[in-house]
Amino acid sequence: MPLRYKRTAERPSAQFWWLSEAGTLIDFSAGYTFTLRIGTIGTTALLTKTSGITGAAGSGLQPTGVPNLTVDWQAGELNLTPGKYAVEITATTGGLDRSPLYDTIEILDVVN
DSSP, X not given: OOEEEETTOOOSOEEEOOBOTTSSBOXXXXXXXXXXXXXOTTSOOSEEEOSSEEEOXXXXXXXXXXXXXXXXXXXXXXXXOSEEEEEEEEEEETTXXXXXXXXXXXXXXXXX
């Protein structure tokens, strides 16, 4: 499901249920680092984030289960030009990258 945030917001955290090729949740509870990029495919990322991303074993399905990946936003990170962007998340373990997870995010302008 696409993410939607007002450009000055940091809450709620973004939650993902990242499935394996077999359709089961990937256990990200240990041994993984993550990189999240927001931008337009084929161009330089507007935001590259490597902290505040937490992996877990997860359970169930979206939206009622427990996500296996949570992204906590820091102040100002989503202060991007309003519009729709791609979200690309890469999980790395043992120096090898898993094929990225893709989603979309819509940044909404604020009312002045």
